[in-house]
Amino acid sequence: MQDERGNWRAVFWDIGGVILDTASVRRAHEEFVGTIVAQRSGDESVEDAIERWRTAVGEHFRERDGTAFRSARTAYDRAVDEITGEVIPEDEWRPVFERVMAETLRPNSGAVETVERLATTDLHVGVISDVDTEEGIHILETFGVRNQFDSITTSEMVGRTKPDRRMFETALDAANVPASDALMIGDRYDHDIFGSSAVGMTAVAYGADDGPETDYAIDDLREILSIVGVEPEKEESD
Known part of the structure; x- marks a missing residue:
């Protein structure tokens, strides 16, 4: 896990169950x-x-x-x-x-605004998802966030599904970021949390079962901003 200074370089999102409301x-x-x-x-x-x-x-x-x-x-x-x-x-x-x-299809609460806020920073914002590539891109386009992602890694691209370490290693290579500087947000413990932790990433559980590999457990996706040390978008006053 990173220290409190928040020296993060990448945040990776699952689609189904995290960005997308199942x-x-x-x-x-x-x-x-x-x-x-x-x-x-x-x-x-x-x-x-x-x-x-x-x-x-x-x-x-x-x-x-x-x-x-x-x-x-x-x-x-x-x-x-x-x-x-x-x-x-x-x-x-x-x-x-x-x-x-x-x-x-609908996004989970806080997903779109959090992705959009992260995209305004220097952080690499990526996807690691067990979806067909075309389907995953279509979902992101439907929610208007496709262009907010710097990389998209799907199971169709890799030929494997999570928790196979190749899913996470492929995404980290695309971001040119070491696992120690990256977070993975997932909703399935055995796939997202266990798999990302096994390669050295910080695992953030959103609606996933808790377990020893969980570094952070969140109920609101906007909590990601505080984890990585990014201020929420300020609301304009009247």
Whole structure:
């Protein structure tokens, strides 16, 4: 952990569960499945279709070999076929999916303003996330913060998922920053916290289970600013 002088050089963010509110992802998937069911005019209830969607997506990721990357895009394609009972070309379902995502996804409280404030400093602001690259960038663009990040490291780029040390080492190399000068903000202990701590980064748990590898546990993402010694943006007075 860094000392109280706050000599930090980089702050890395997970996307799902940290920048992105995972409850809004569930709502978006439910809305998308409901739209597909309505379009196909099937006899299946939306509730049953949602359950089959979740099962298909879950099975796709459970088939992962260790920390090997598996594409969410492939999981969704598989799940669409499952709920419709036929092979639906991606160019038919993808525009609907992206529209629903853009309309429904929401950032966690304090995420956008904290990223924007950090981007005004000399700190390297990066992403380390187990997402498909295109999907991750699209989420950041939806929230208007894509250009606030100096680097984006995804599992698709690396071919592995957290806690594989290659995820964190790739991001640190991109930032040209040693692990001792970097923080990782994550919401999953076994992946984000354990993995980043194992390479020597400072681990910040946001909604993650507590454990011996946690350096900081926060309930509000704006607390990151005080950890790295950055003053919040001052509100303009009337």
